[in-house]
Amino acid sequence: xxxxxxxxxxxxxxxxxxxxxxxxxxxxxxxxxxxxxxxxxxxxxxxxxxxxxxxxxxxxxxxxxxxxxxxxxxxxxxxxxxxxxxxxxxxxxxxxxxxxxxxxxxxxxxxxxxxxxxxxxxxxxxxxxxxxxxxxxxxxxxxxxxxxxxxxxxxxxxxxxxxxxxxxxxxxxxxxxxxxxxxxxxxxxxxxxxxxxxxxxxxxxxxxxxxxxxxxxxxxxxxxxxxxxxxxxxxxxx
Amino acid sequence: xxxxxxxxxxxxxxxxxxxxxxxxxxxxxxxxxxxxxxxxxxxxxxxxxxxxxxxxxxxxxxxxxxxxxxxxxxxxxxxxxxxxxxxxxxxxxxxxxxxxxxxxxxxxxxxxxxxxxxxxxxxxxxxxxxxxxxxxxxxxxxxxxxxxxxxxxxxxxxxxxxxxxxxxxxxxxxxxxxxxxxxxxxxxxxxxxxxxxxxxxxxxxxxxxxxxxxxxxxxxxxxxxxxxxxxxxxxxxxxxxxxxxxxxxxxxxxxxxxxxxxxxxxxxxxxxxxxxxxxxxxxxxxxxxxxxxxxxxxxxxxxxxxxxxxxxxxxxxxxxxxxxxxxxxxxxxxxxxxxx
Numbered sequence: 001x002x003x004x005x006x007x008x009x010x011x012x013x014x015x016x017x018x019x020x021x022x023x024x025x026x027x028x029x030x031x032x033x034x035x036x037x038x039x040x041x042x043x044x045x046x047x048x049x050x051x052x053x054x055x056x057x058x059x060x061x062x063x064x065x066x067x068x069x070x071x072x073x074x075x076x077x078x079x080x081x082x083x084x085x086x087x088x089x090x091x092x093x094x095x096x097x098x099x100x101x102x103x104x105x106x107x108x109x110x111x112x113x114x115x116x117x118x119x120x121x122x123x124x125x126x127x128x129x130x131x132x133x134x135x136x137x138x139x140x141x142x143x144x145x146x147x148x149x150x151x152x153x154x155x156x157x158x159x160x161x162x163x164x165x166x167x168x169x170x171x172x173x174x175x176x177x178x179x180x181x182x183x184x185x186x187x188x189x190x191x192x193x194x195x196x197x198x199x200x201x202x203x204x205x206x207x208x209x210x211x212x213x214x215x216x217x218x219x220x221x222x223x224x225x226x227x228x229x230x231x232x233x234x235x236x237x238x
Numbered sequence: 239x240x241x242x243x244x245x246x247x248x249x250x251x252x253x254x255x256x257x258x259x260x261x262x263x264x265x266x267x268x269x270x271x272x273x274x275x276x277x278x279x280x281x282x283x284x285x286x287x288x289x290x291x292x293x294x295x296x297x298x299x300x301x302x303x304x305x306x307x308x309x310x311x312x313x314x315x316x317x318x319x320x321x322x323x324x325x326x327x328x329x330x331x332x333x334x335x336x337x338x339x340x341x342x343x344x345x346x347x348x349x350x351x352x353x354x355x356x357x358x359x360x361x362x363x364x365x366x367x368x369x370x371x372x373x374x375x376x377x378x379x380x381x382x383x384x385x386x387x388x389x390x391x392x393x394x395x396x397x398x399x400x401x402x403x404x405x406x407x408x409x410x411x412x413x414x415x416x417x418x419x420x421x422x423x424x425x426x427x428x429x430x431x432x433x434x435x436x437x438x439x440x441x442x443x444x445x446x447x448x449x450x451x452x453x454x455x456x457x458x459x460x461x462x463x464x465x466x467x468x469x470x471x472x473x474x475x476x477x478x479x480x481x482x483x484x485x486x487x488x489x490x491x492x493x494x495x496x497x498x499x500x501x502x503x504x505x506x507x508x509x510x511x512x513x514x515x516x517x518x519x520x521x522x523x524x525x526x527x528x529x530x531x532x533x534x535x536x537x538x539x540x541x542x543x544x545x546x547x548x549x550x551x552x553x554x555x556x557x558x559x560x561x562x563x564x565x566x567x568x569x570x571x572x573x574x575x576x577x578x
Contacts, residue, residue, distance in 0.1 A: 052465065075471035087466035089459045099452065100459050104471040107452050151470060 003028050003155050003186040004049070004079075007058030011041075011048045018044045019210040022057075026155060026188050031181045033189040033197040033218065035231060036207035042190040043084055045207070046157050049188075050074060050081040062154065076104055080153035084160045086144040090133030094124055097132050097143055101150025117146040120176060138169035145176070149185075156180065157188045162196065174200055194231035198222040247541045253430045253499075255537020256437040257492050261514030262521070262529040263444065264488040269523045270461030271481040273382050274374055277389040279489050280511025281396040285362045286493025287502035288400070291409035293354040298345055300403025301361050302338050308368040309334035315372050330368070337361055351414050359490050366486025367479045374482075375475050393508065400504030408501035433495045440491070441530065444484075448526075457481060513540065513555060520562045 004026040011018045019041035026032045034042050048055035051071040059067040061077055069077070089097050102113060118125040121142040127135065132143055141161055148156055158177070162170040170193065178200045181187055191197035198204055204221040206214040214221065221227050261279055268276040285301050292299035313330035317323070337360050344357060373392050377385060417428040447454040460467040460477040468474060492510075493502065500506075517536045521528030536555060543554040 050469070052468070070473070071468040072471050072473040075469065081469055083465070083469065087463050087469060089462045089466055091462050092455070092458065096455055096459075100455060100467075100470050100472070102470075103452070103456060147470065 001028055001063075002026060003030075003062060004188065005058070005060040006049065007060075009045070009048060009055055009057035009059065011044050011053055011055045017210060019048070019207070022207075022212055024205055024212070024215070026186050027203075029181065029184050029186055030203065031177070031187045031189065031201045032203045032205070033191060033201035034205045034207050035191055035194040035197055038192065039209075040207040041210040042207055043159050044210075046081055046159050046188070046190055047083075049157065050079060052081075075151060078152070078154035079157070080148035080151050080155070081157045082141075082144045082148045082159060082161065084163060086140050088132040088140060088143055088147070091131060093128065094130055094132055094135070094143055095128040097147050098124070098128075098150050101147035102152075104151050113150050113152060117149050120149070120179070121146050138165050138172070141165060141169075141173060142176075145173075149180075153185060155186045155188065157190070159190050160192060161189070162191065162193045170196065194227065195222070198227075243545070247545055248538060249426065249430065251538030251541035252534060253433050253537070254540060255534035256433055257496060257510070258514045258517050258536055259530040259533035260437050260440060260488050260492050261511060262517040262533045263441070263526055264485040265511075265515055265518040266521065266523055266526060266529050267457075267461075268481050268485045269518075271457055272370075272374060272378075272385075272478040274385045274389055275382070275515075275523075276485055277386070277393040277511070278369070278396050279485060279514065280507030280509070281393060281400065282362060282366065282486055282489025282507065283493040283496070283510050284400055284502055284504055284507035285365070285396075286358055286490035287411075287497035287506070288404045288409050288493070288504065289361055289490075290354055290358045290494045291411045291497050291502070292404075293341075293345060293357055294348075294351075294411045295409075296345060296348050298342065299358075299361065300405075301365070302341060304399055304403055305334045305361055305365055306338055308365055308372070312368040312371045319376075333364060337364070351412075355491075355494055358494055359487060362490040362493075363483060363486040366482040366489075370479055370482040375478060378474055378478070397505050397508070404504050406504070408503040408506070409497065410501045411497045413498040429495075429498050433499075436491070436495060440488070453480070509552065516556060516559050519559055522566065 002025040006022060006024045009022045010020045022045060024032065024034075034045065036042055044053060047053040049059060051066075051069060051074045055067070057067075059065070061074070061079060064077065066074055066077060066079075089100065098114060098117060105111075123139055124142055124146055127139065132140070135143060145158070145161070161173050161177070165173065174196050177187065177189065181200075189197055189201060198218045198221055201218040204216065204218045205212050206221070206227065214224065214226065216224075222232070261283070265276055265279055268274055268279075289299040289301045309330045313326050316326045316330065341357055341361060344353065349357075369392055373388055374385065377388055413427075413429040414432045415428045417431070419426045419431065448458055456467065456472045457477055457480060459470070460472055460474065464474060467477065493507075496502065513536055514533060517533035518529050520532035520535075536558070539558060540551055540555045544551040547554065
């Protein structure tokens with residue numbers, strides 16, 4: 001069964017269409033990636049699924065129609081978005097950021113989630129008293145992911161988690177993404193770093209100027225000559 | 239001027255400043271959470287004072303009908319927006335009905351200062367979240383300027399309603415207690431002690447609320463990053479409502495505290511709110527400790543200028559804002575409206 005089903009989704013900014021006629025599905029425990037160039041509408045797609053942007057078309061989550069729900073209500077259903085700009089609570093401590101990540105469970109909290117997040121990101125435990133705004137880029141991404149995980153999501157959406165990070169840290173982040181899928185959470189990953197994304201995903205969609213131009217098994221896509229030429233660079237072909 | 243007069247002026251200034259500090263805290267809070275410059279803050283001071291004075295005199299305060307009317311209006315508005323009916327019946331209809339019933343039963347008994355204080359808080363505070371639901375929540379995505387214009391409109395409407403419900407005469411109430419403390423020539427009046435004690439306690443309580451409770455942290459999170467807060471499931475509307483509840487309660491309590499010191503009229507609130515706003519601006523509408531310090535400064539400045547040049551006291555206080563604005567605009571580059 002699919003956790004998320006998107007049917008003919010369309011978003012426009014005023015009269016200008018940003019994404020059109022997008023259909024995709026994220027299976028339970030699956031890792032699906034959406035790759036494509038800058039400005040293709042990848043972030044728009046995630047924001048529309050989260051409800052941050054209004055959209056037309058069908059959105060079903062675990063069988064429920066969520067297209068009319070507010071962002072907060074979608075969070076309550078178990079969708080989490082780690083946005084491109086992280087959107088942390090900069091003047092609050094790392095520990096408070098994580099605590100608020102579990103806000104949907106109220107005062108009793110998610111129970112045990114904090115320990116899990118700290119063991120996934122030991123750096124956050126070391127810095128739990130520090131203000132979020134003083135963290136390095138990689139630590140911020142970890143905190144943003146940790147905060148999302150505190151809400152025990154059924155679907156985790158990651159928007160360009162490697163953006164602006166040093167290669168070594170990108171490797172760490174992707175290792176953690178691979179670890180996460182092993183815990184059973186479904187992941188929808190948006191990336192410009194097509195090689196790394198296709199390496200961890202089991203299914204991929206290519207988004208260009210607001211439309212899906214290619215889709216298929218991640219390994220097949222990674223070998224597709226068009227992808228190799230456009231996103232992976234000819235030199236890396238085999 | 240000798241030291242005795244100076245001491246009295248400082249005492250006056252700090253007592254007034256404490257009230258401004260409470261109101262400035264509330265202005266900063268509401269602005270940070272909802273981006274609304276809460277112009278009607280002062281009207282809650284007037285309503286609080288007048289309601290308390292009416293209860294003390296043993297009459298039914300006019301604000302009861304305002305409470306009931308706004309509750310019904312908020313209910314109808316919510317129906318139009320198709321909100322959950324059961325919750326609305328409780329918060330918009332049952333709650334004001336219960337408050338009106340309790341007040342109606344309690345007033346003839348003249349239940350004393352503490353009960354009157356609690357009743358006043360119960361009557362006036364809910365008006366703020368009703369106003370939020372009717373006036374500001376539908377505008378949540380509007381610009382700061384639009385929200386400010388709406389806030390001015392709400393202030394004018396509340397002032398007019400204040401005239402309708404309380405009449406043009408001012409009211410005054412008895413002090414909470416006649417106790418006073420004397421040190422040499424210096425006397426600290428009972429009501430001043432009450433004001434300093436209660437504002438101090440309230441600030442400690444607010445500090446605890448924002449520093450140590452999940453709800454308080456959620457409010458702060460909304461203030462720091464609205465989108466981030468929504469992404470963890472903190473509803474903008476709930477945060478806004480809660481900020482307005484706090485603002486309503488703080489304004490009402492301030493009114494209760496000052497009505498034994500000065501005659502309160504239906505339109506007294508605005509200037510009080512404006513002085514708190516001066517303090518909030520000095521603190522850049524952002525810093526809570528800064529707002530408290532600035533408010534104490536405004537209070538002391540006001541009491542000294544009323545001694546030296548009482549005709550100009552308001553002018554002097556409001557002029558103090560100009561060098562601060564100059565200093566700020568020279569020190570910081572222009573900040574965009576929607577910059578977080």
